[in-house]
Amino acid sequence: MSRQAAIRIFVLFALGYFLSYVYRGLNIGFAPFLSREMDLTAGDLGLLTSFYFIGFALAQLPAGLALDRYGARRTDAVLLLVAAAGTVLYGMTHSMQGLIVGRILIGVGVSVCLGAAFLAIAQNFPSSRWPLLNGLMVALGGLGGVVVGTPLAIVLTHNTWREVSVGMAVVTLAVATVIWLLVPETKQRHTAHESVSKQIQGVRIILKNPVFWRVVPFPCAVGGAFYAAQSLWVKPYLTDVSGFTARQADSLVSMLGLTMVAGTFITGMLARRIERYGLGLRAFCGLGMLLFVLVQVLIVFRVPMPAALIWGAYGFLAASCILAYALLAEVFPRKVVGRVTTAFNMIFFISIFSMQVGVGYVLDFWTSENGHYPAQAHLTAWGIMVAAQLASAVLYLWPGTLTVDEQLFE
16 A cells, blocks of 8 residues: 555544544533523533443444445444534534534434554554554544533634534545445455354454453543543633633643643654553553543642642643553454454543543532532542542552463354
8 A cells, every 4th residue: 555545544534533532522612501401400411411422332332343344444434424413413403402413413423433543454454563553543632632622612602502513414424435435345354254253253252351351440430531531521610719710721721632632642652662662552551540540539639739830731641541552452353353443432422421421420528609608529530530540540550461362262
C-alpha cells in the first residue's frame, strides 16, 4: 500500500472517531437547556447522558464480530448511519423517552469508530508504530473534547441545541459517505471464512482469559473517571467547587481537551523509545495512569496550584490509559484484534456509564440551589472514583508476564 493511501485511511477513520468524541460530550453544552426544558435533576441528566455509553457498550461484542468479519470500512460506515438517525431523533423529540432512545442510537452508531480505526492501523501499519499511531488517532479524535467546550458554547448562542443535533446528522452522513467511498477494501479480513459460532467462541475465550482481566480494569477505571467528568461533570465541578464562572469553566474544559490530545500523541510517541531504557509498554502505561490518579488526589484535597497546571496535567495524563489498546493488540493474536479491542471497549464504556451515573446520584444526596451543588457533594463523588482507580491498580501492577497462546483461537 502506498504512503498516500495509508494516510488517507488514517485520516478518514480519525474523522469518524472525532465525531464520536463530539457526540460523547455534547450534553456538557446542552445540559442547562435540557435541565430547564425537561426539568431534570443531576441524576436524571447523568443517566440521560450515560445512555450513550450504554448503547456504545452493548454494541461492542457484535461490532467486534462485524469488524473481524466484514472489515473496518463497511462496519464503520454503516453504523455511522445509525448515529445520524439517533441524533435526528434526539434533536426533534419532546419526550424523555425519545431523548433516551436517540442517545442510545447515537452510542450504537459510533460504537465502532475507535475499534475500526485501531483495526485499520493494525492491518495497514507495522506493529512498531501502533502505540504512536493509536495515540495520534485518539489525539485527533480527542479534538472533539475541545469542541464541546468554548466552541460549542459559542455555537449555542446562535443556534438551539435541537438545531445543533440535526446539524450533527448532516456531518455524520458526510463522514459515513467518504469512508465508504474512499477507504479501500482490506485484503486482510482473517475471519471471513469462520462461522458466526466460531467467532462468538473467540469472544468467549477473550472474556475468560486472565491476561485480559489483568490489563483491563485499571485503564477502564482511569478512562471511566476521566470521560465521565469530561463529557459532563467537570464543568459543574469547576463552577461549584473551584468557584469559576461558566465562561472560565468552558475555557478550562477546552484546555483539558487540548492537553489530552497532546498527551495521547506524546505518550504514543514516547512509548517505544522508552523501551530502549528498559521501561516496557505495560510499565509505561501503568506509570502514566498512577500519575493521573495522583493528580486527582491533589484536586480532591484542593491543593493550591494554578488551575491551568493542575487541569492541564489532568487531561495530559488521562491519555496514558489509551496505551492499553496497543498493549492488548501486542498480547493477543492479530486475527482477533477487532474482538479484543471491542471487548475492551465494552468494559471501558460500562465503566464510564457507571461513573457518570454514579456521580449524578451522589450529587443528589445533597440539595441543589439554582442547579449548583455544595462542594462536598462533588468532592465525595470524585473521591469515590479515585478509590475505584486505586483498587484496580493493584491487579494491573501485580507481578507476572502477559502471554496468550495463539492456539486458543485455532
